[in-house]
Amino acid sequence: MSHKIKDATIPTIPLGARIQRWVGRNLIRIYAVIAFTYLFIPVAYTFAFSFNDSGKSNLIWKGFTLGNWQNPCGAPEVCSALGNSIKIGFLATFFSTILGTMIAFAIGRHKFKGRSTSNLLIFLPMATPEIVMGASLLSLFLVFKINPGFWPTVIAHIVFCISFVVVTVKARIASLDPRLEQAAMDLYANEFETFRRVTLPLVAPGIAGAALLAFSLSFDDFIITNFNSGTLTTFPKFIYVSAARGIPAQANVIGSAMFFLALTIVIVGQLVNRRKVR
Amino acid sequence: MAKASIEARGDLRLTRLTKTYGDFTAVDDLSLTIPKGSFFALLGPSGCGKTTTLRMIAGLEEPTAGSIHLGETDITTTKPYQRPINTVFQNYALFPHLTIFENIAFGLRRRGQKDVKEAVDKVLNLVELPHLAQRKPTQLSGGQQQRIALARAIVNRPALLLLDEPLGALDLKLRRQMQIELKWIQKEVGLTFVHVTHDQEEAMTMADTIAVMNEGQIEQMGSPAELYDNPETAYVANFLGQSNLIKGTISGNDGDSHIVDLYGQKISLPKNRSHAVDNSTYAGIRPEKFRISLLDTPVKGNVLSGGHIEDVSYIGVSTQYQVEMPWGQELMVFEQNDDGVAPFNKGDAVNISWEPAFTFALRGDEDATAGSEVEPEVLDEE
Secondary structure (H helix, E strand, O other), X not given: OOOOOOOOOOOOOOHHHHHHHHHHHHHHHHHHHXXXXXXXXXXXXXXXXXXXXXXXXXXXXXXXXXXXXXXXXXXXXXXHHHHHHHHHHHHHHHHHXXXXXXXHHHHHHOOOOOHHHHHHHHHHHHHOOHHHHHHHHHHHHHHOOOOOOHHHHHHHHHHHHHHHHHHHHHHHHHOOOHHHHHXXXXXXXXXXXXXXXXXXHHHHHHHHHHHHHHHHHHHHOOHHHHXXXXXXXXXHHHHHHHXXXXXXXXXXXXXXXXXXXXXXXXXXXXXXXHHHHO | OHHHHOOOOOOEEEEEEEEEEOOEEEEEEEEEEEOOOOEEEEEXXXXXXXXXXXHHHHOOOOOOEEEEEEOOEEOOOOOHHHOOEEEEOOOOOOOOXXXXXXXXXXXXXXXXXXXXXXXHHHHHXXXXXXXXXXXXXXXXXXXXXXXXXXXXHHOOOOOEEXXXXXXXXXXXXXXXXXXXXXXXXXXXXXXXXXXXXXXXXXXXXXXXXXXXXXXXXXXXXXXXXXXXXXXXXXXXXXXXXXXEEEEEEEEEEEOOEEEEEEOOEEEEEEHHHEOOOOOXXXXXXXXXXXXXXXXXXXXXXXXXXXXXXXXXXXXXXXXXXXXXOOOXXXXXXXXXXXXXXXXXXOOOEEEEEXXXXXXXXXXXXXXXXXXXXXXXXXXXXX
């Protein structure tokens, strides 16, 4: 470039037009930066304040410390609440994934009377306001003389997780070429072997995604849990209760840790996928 | 019986096979014997029932009526995995989560065969892709996937190998190459191949015997040469290559020949090439059998006079002429360019002549355009 002699006769593009062109080319990037900033400010805030040497209330920055991360169970009850949430999450995920996957196969693969009705009904729990579902589940438990607590909460979580599992797994099944199963049958695999060696491995990513979704929905649920858990404290309930007198920084630690765990799972999943495609 | 069916060997016999979907009859009372060791093609346009027939042989569709025998064994109601039959699917249907090696080993492992590695390596060498064993199907080109699909089927040494439009997704050059390779592999492994295609050239290149299908039934069956030289119906005459069909009346006999009146001009044709049922007929002549001559040139054989050259297309090896006859019909003539010049021009008054032995005669009540304007094949007809 530098060896070229500047030719004054070449007309230059006016500054206004150049700015306009730059904005035109970069508008989508500017918008993306603003959108991601909006999305991640709360996460960043939570993460930053997990290092706050806060004492009682974690509202004002009082100095940096690693103490909260070194001792995440430091605040009273935070870890028993977390333990309850994880236990409920695992149980709800386990049962809703199995039941939901079976429903997804039934709806996605078989023709039967009432299939389209079932398909519609599966969406209803997703559309029902949580507050309504929580209240009606509670009254249902009370009718059957079951006291709110751990197992009623698990059952309630399974109820609302199933729909999400069905929708997620069904999408994966729909994208599965039925000729692959026919090819397996053609190659001497009976119905069970075909399912085990072809169908299940190919639907597995969908099932795994559904399980992750179910776990995060269960872990995170407050409204339905609040109705059905009685005196049992889950992690969301713990934060809600402590909000009145100041949330301990340990809650930020656990929240951030969950976020990074989820992020890691997504990134690893993407990397594995990319390797498979390549 | 299920145990025995996997061991069945011999000719494939379809007896009065029928498949209906509601009001639609896909395969209509089809009876057919495919001899052991042959390369058999089911040829027809989209929706003629050829793929349904193939899927019933594979066990992927249940016949509405009729039976399927392999040798002496009735396999009509057995499951696909109980039949010694393997399929090369139209889109190959390779398992995307398994390596090429495991794809090919799939059938062997399901049957608990020993020496899986040896058998897979051998078949990979046969299709000349031994270096791809550890790849995944998505890492392969279309042609490579096609060969792996073939390897995955023939490694099981089935009594019958079914090929469902196996070359449909390949480009023309690769398709030609694979046609020759498939034929060679069939000779090499000595299996019975049943090949479904809409491509008449593909069927003629590869198959020993072709069954032309139309609306769920077999129109005609025979060797490629038999079908081409002596078609029995207008559908076959038009679907395999091109034909000139001229309306006429059988007006007399001369020894082994019929004398046929075509718009006032008399020609003769061998009686054994006539499929007419009464006096009314269509005389059929392939375009390359015609010869064109100027009016004053003496010619032998059958002659139709009074033609005018309507159109000339020079296409290298041959020249294609459209000749308009006095009764308004345009005949198609292919002349070899032996001498390097196109000797006739648009507007020339000409005679058309040909050897009587090349003529065939169809029923006069046929639709002369049947099979000539078949809609282009849509891939994945299911």
